[in-house]
Amino acid sequence: MRVIVEPRRTYRLINHGPTTLISSAAGGKRNVMAASWVVALDFDPPKLAAVIGGDTYTKELVDASREFVVSLPTVAMVDLTYAVGNVSGRKVDKFERFGIRTAPASKVSAPLIEGCVAWLECKATPEPRMEEEYGLYAAEVVAAWADDEVFSDGLWRFPDDTRRTIHHLSKGIFFATGERVEARETPA
Numbered sequence: 001m002r003v004i005v006e007p008r009r010t011y012r013l014i015n016h017g018p019t020t021l022i023s024s025a026a027g028g029k030r031n032v033m034a035a036s037w038v039v040a041l042d043f044d045p046p047k048l049a050a051v052i053g054g055d056t057y058t059k060e061l062v063d064a065s066r067e068f069v070v071s072l073p074t075v076a077m078v079d080l081t082y083a084v085g086n087v088s089g090r091k092v093d094k095f096e097r098f099g100i101r102t103a104p105a106s107k108v109s110a111p112l113i114e115g116c117v118a119w120l121e122c123k124a125t126p127e128p129r130m131e132e133e134y135g136l137y138a139a140e141v142v143a144a145w146a147d148d149e150v151f152s153d154g155l156w157r158f159p160d161d162t163r164r165t166i167h168h169l170s171k172g173i174f175f176a177t178g179e180r181v182e183a184r185e186t187p188a
């Protein structure tokens with residue numbers, strides 16, 4: 001079940017560096033692309049930074065709406081993730097072409113991607129120089145959600161391997177998020 005993630009725990013959804021899907025919508029159009037370069041910027045209110053390349057259709061829609069959703073795909077969605085990262089929404093409707101199901105977000109116009117295990121609804125903060133020079137968008141996370149079978153009480157617990165989040169190395173090679181290892185406190 002999709003449940004709300006408290007603002008102060010939202011950074012934990014992306015702190016392990018998963019590959020994401022960025023969805024966007026503006027002027028009756030919508031789109032989705034793969035994005036690895038997404039990182040937490042602040043705890044509460046939660047903020048993140050995402051690199052959205054200058055030649056992408058996503059940038060066009062984000063520039064128009066100043067909103068986007070970061071969804072976290074799983075091992076089961078690795079082909080889809082790679083596909084939406086290699087085709088532009090300028091040429092095809094990726095939702096139709098790849099049979100992507102969506103759900104409405106609560107605070108932004110971009111859709112949530114079904115099948116994912118976490119969703120962060122974002123409103124971009126104006127940083128014109130960073131956006132133009134690096135494609136770097138700083139955003140406040142105005143609502144966050146997670147599948148409570150996979151993320152609860154601020155922790156990831158993967159019930160099966162197909163629902164692990166993924167990490168892109170290069171050219172379609174991904175790693176699945178691995179086992180939890182806990183550091184001991186350093187004695188004073």
Ligand SMILES: Cc1cc2nc3c(=O)[nH]c(=O)nc-3n(C[C@H](O)[C@H](O)[C@H](O)COP(=O)(O)O)c2cc1C
Nearest residue numbers: 033034035036037052053056057058085087088089
């Ligand atoms: C696994 C993966 C990760 C990617 N990460 C990013 C990223 O962080 N930022 C980016 O601008 N493009 C990234 N890309 C490339 C875009 O997803 C790609 O250019 C896409 O076709 C853009 O789609 P659009 O034109 O419909 O927006 C990635 C591609 C793949 C396959």
